[in-house]
Amino acid sequence: MDAKKFSDPLSLRDIKVTDNFWKNEMELVRTKVIPYQWDALNDNVPGAAPSFCMKNYKLAADLNARKRANPSYEQPVWTTSNFNLVPEDINNREERFYGFLFQDTDFTKWVEAVAYSLTQHPDAALEQLADDAIDVVCAAQLDNGYLDTFYIINDQKKIFSNLRDNHELYCFGHLTEGAVAYYEATGKDKLLKTACRFADYIDSHFGPEEGKCKGYPGHEIAEMALVRLYHATGEERYLNLSRFFIDGRGRQPYYFDSEVDHKFTPKPGDAPLRHFYHQAHLPVREQTEAVGHAVRAVYLYSGMADIARLTGDESLLAACETLWDNIVNKKMYITGGIGSTNHGEAFTYAYDLPNDMAYAETCASIGMVFFARRMLQIKPDARYANVMERELFNGVLSGMALDGKSFFYVNPLEVLPEACHKDERKFHVKPVRQKWFGCACCPPNIARLVSSIASYACTEREDTLFVHLYMGCELKKKVGEKEVSIRIVSGFPYDGKVTVAVNTDTPVGMTLALRLPDWATECTINGVTTTKVALCDGTGDTLEGFGNKANISAPDAILTKIAETTGASFASVSDGYLYLTGTWSGNTDINLDFPMTIRIIAANPSVREDIGKVAVTYGPMVYCLEEADNKNNLHLLRLDCAHPDFKIMPDGILGAPSITANGYREEKAEEGAKLYHVYQPVKLTKCQLTFLPYYMWNNRGEGEMTVWVRSM
């Protein structure tokens, strides 16, 4: 592991997103999602199931106050492990915990999104709202530092008794992420201190020392949250605690088996699989296959990558790389979706990627973004950034409607609405986005990711700025005592023209590392065009870039020209990045052009569900067919792969460029036809196919959709 290559995201206070595309998404989050979410967690959304989140915090705070006022106060104990009835009258109920056992995170995810949003769009009223809510939340904390209202209200004797199923350490993780974000955005440390006190309490309970609990989270996130807390506070204990959770995971005898308070006890036959779901079947360094609940998995891997980087742990990094490759090369939809089954929202086996039954949870794609950036921080290799970009523009953004008001939890690649309504196997696949979810994980996760998108666009080390995503932004890069202003203007995701403008009053020695996207087959830099081979895999230009390295150096002559034209003293290509090293002064514009082309993509023939089918991509965007443009029975359509005659229609559909192509439609059987008949070659009629970006599907009412279309 080469620590010299490590990089960190920029503080969101030092980078402002100005990008047309992302600014629009951020505004949706700021003006629609965050206010809606606030109403939701205060039970103020008419017609929606109440969250009870803030009510739970208030009740916990009340109980604390009562006990402080009267030490002999006997708090009632509730044996119900999870109580989630939707009440008739939420204000007139028994004093007890309501909602999912991780209901606290409705607030902590909200405050995290708020924090990021404040860095990009200051808003005193919103900040005051958050400050007031933080007061309530902090008051709910027990004197010993513990803070999970489910157990505070229900039965404090049961704290940490069921790590496998319940979510205390998950709640801690989200609290910590929110607290660090709020501290970094506003400088206010009240919530941060609360998170630290909770972390300290956990640290006093868990650890390698004799007598301490050897457990680890049932739903991972604390691992990466503790690393953020370590960054924010410098306290090594938090780093060590994260490592402890990671190191202990999956060792035998299984910690989870020692817990007695499980709601569901596995049957004997379940034994071989029983810890897969939690990625606790093997020590993490021995895990080679991504298994179990996909969100849990990628949250864990993200934490592992953090610890690998911060502790220089090669074996942990190797495990991360193996797991990354396993996902990207065996278990990922072309949209970046992961977790192909709704049973446990989980990974299945290699190449099992059903399109119409996909789970591909929005949160899992978001988790892959977390994982990707952490791998990039260790190794600036474009294969991580390529997947990150693919996730963002496809599997993540498909989770939110264009108006920011409705959401997909599940992101299928093929939808027949009738199946979603009538076939229980597909009830998890919603043919239209939903307003909100009782288990509200995806919308707030989109909110916090979109609001913090700038921290994924670039990372930096002392003298290098890595541009992973081409996103319009303005940033300050410190190099020693000096500061460089950098402004990026980008036409992404539909136009590959980018300008990186460097401005500095005094000459600064600095390297710019610019990603060469996997989907681009050439690139023009200030008028100098690279050869194709410079930008793609060693196997030539026919490979789609999912996780492909772009590790071939451009010919020296071209690199020399690139250096000349950009004013750099040295240019090189490594792992899919163009490195421009030099001493920068005054204004330097670097104009990049990555021509976007329409590509027909096929899946590995081991993917049974995609056999005989192709998908269409344009730049980083995966496209799809919708009933609105192509009539129903999309399965009867075929793309003429030999003569597609693709045309881009700028502003074709919902403001995005659509793509037309030559296709054929197979004839339907006549009404009343039998189910089976003697084979005859099918009758095909020429037709035009119209594709739109996948993430925009289902913004025009219910209808069929497919990413994969039959080829001919």
Place this chain on the structure above:
Amino acid sequence: MDAKKFSDPLSLRDIKVTDNFWKNEMELVRTKVIPYQWDALNDNVPGAAPSFCMKNYKLAADLNARKRANPSYEQPVWTTSNFNLVPEDINNREERFYGFLFQDTDFTKWVEAVAYSLTQHPDAALEQLADDAIDVVCAAQLDNGYLDTFYIINDQKKIFSNLRDNHELYCFGHLTEGAVAYYEATGKDKLLKTACRFADYIDSHFGPEEGKCKGYPGHEIAEMALVRLYHATGEERYLNLSRFFIDGRGRQPYYFDSEVDHKFTPKPGDAPLRHFYHQAHLPVREQTEAVGHAVRAVYLYSGMADIARLTGDESLLAACETLWDNIVNKKMYITGGIGSTNHGEAFTYAYDLPNDMAYAETCASIGMVFFARRMLQIKPDARYANVMERELFNGVLSGMALDGKSFFYVNPLEVLPEACHKDERKFHVKPVRQKWFGCACCPPNIARLVSSIASYACTEREDTLFVHLYMGCELKKKVGEKEVSIRIVSGFPYDGKVTVAVNTDTPVGMTLALRLPDWATECTINGVTTTKVALCDGTGDTLEGFGNKANISAPDAILTKIAETTGASFASVSDGYLYLTGTWSGNTDINLDFPMTIRIIAANPSVREDIGKVAVTYGPMVYCLEEADNKNNLHLLRLDCAHPDFKIMPDGILGAPSITANGYREEKAEEGAKLYHVYQPVKLTKCQLTFLPYYMWNNRGEGEMTVWVRSM
């Protein structure tokens, strides 16, 4: 409805199966299944979950005896609604009911199979075993006639309190089917009288009269069982009770909603679907779509057909025809399998026929055989017999291994063993047959169907014998006071040559109605060959015969020749049957030849799962590809439909003719290949495909299988 066309199955005492194919199946049932089943219901199968069936009967009989001896004896009441733990020591347990709440039917299905078997293969020891068991069962009956040990043992106050979920009327139905069969086979009426007493008790409880219960069975079967009881006893009350159950079903307000003892109360959102599962969402005459639990559905439709016939109810017959057409034209696998989802073992929506997730329960195919024969009894239309034949040779027999020792409950049309092991969505699909089932419905159902197969081969009316299935057999047909001996010799299912030999001492006026199978495109009768059009649908010879009518008359000239050569005075073709009417005397051989051809079949393009694919059939048999003959990755294979060059290999695989054909294999990606790549035309290598009869799949260990193969 034309009552002159009605027919009835022959008594099994008047028809003996001599057929090579079916005799073998019957011997498997007689020598393997029936003894195994007896051991199972007496908990004598080492390693298998005990049935407790006979123990429950004995305990119920004991409780009855105690109460008779001591009228103040207070029987303990058990509130557990279903208790199915597998005990460590089954002989040393609390005195209570064990097993599924329909555990009584383990015996009643067994005794039914035994009864049929005794007609074909007398066996005094087996009969004695059954007699002794019947004594135990009859002793369990309450004095009032009630007989379901679940309620007798648990809580007699709860009798008939939960018709929807519990299975009292289902248990009654199987008791009655078993009792009638045993009476008809042996002339012994002890069990029949017990069934009658139970029927009388039910009749006293349910009915249109004021104060009587207006309920109906949650799991249908009593409807057709009561009709058999009516046939056996002549008691019209039983016919009326069956009609009462059918007429009341699905009327509003829903009877099931008035029951309070349901284990699962539907949530408000479930309302529109909540009675689909039980086919109780609409009055039966208004039902136009087959819905819900497939076995329940076809058992109901069978009962409806019985009542339609016996009461001349045209509206009920119309409902049966509509439901039949809905299944056959919209919801049936090419193998005859029905019920395409494991969720509720149920029908889904039209054209939803996933091959790898099929449920296609063996019992549901058996139920379709019941339904088909009852429709045939009303209307001798070959489309019913064609489906019946297809079911038997494919979807039914696939349920049992060639050695009679293991069974499929679920009959998929495509299997990837890895998916069955690793993907919870497919856990219901077993890649190998199982020894027995805790819920033992399919194996005993195969046993009773196979043992009584002769009652599906032929039906008769006064002066006509219908031959629906060409099966080697010897039968006596009474025409008035006279008796005709008929012997059928058949090469089915792999050879279409059949001889129907009629022998009578005195001249007898009689009609023979011989089915013209849908899969045959011509037929030679005593040397006279029909034209193709005579045997198929009006649309020509390109339609596969699933439910297709074969209702075009042969040209008069040919019919005249056929009459001449067979010695009949008149020949005609109607609804897919060749009618030979004449006065028969001495010996007459009618030699039929239905040349079997290999056909490539395609599905209606609305079946998304079969698009671009074809299946191969030979005569009545659906064929499939297995890994054992074609290597793995069957999805990479394609059949050269333009030049298949089919060859039949007699005794090719496991003693059955296999079929070879020209095919292509798509190249696998190289090891380590990425998931996605830029499309290039696929590379195909010529190969030979080897097909074997579907019902024989998985008799050579675990491996991939598919019925549908990609076409090119």
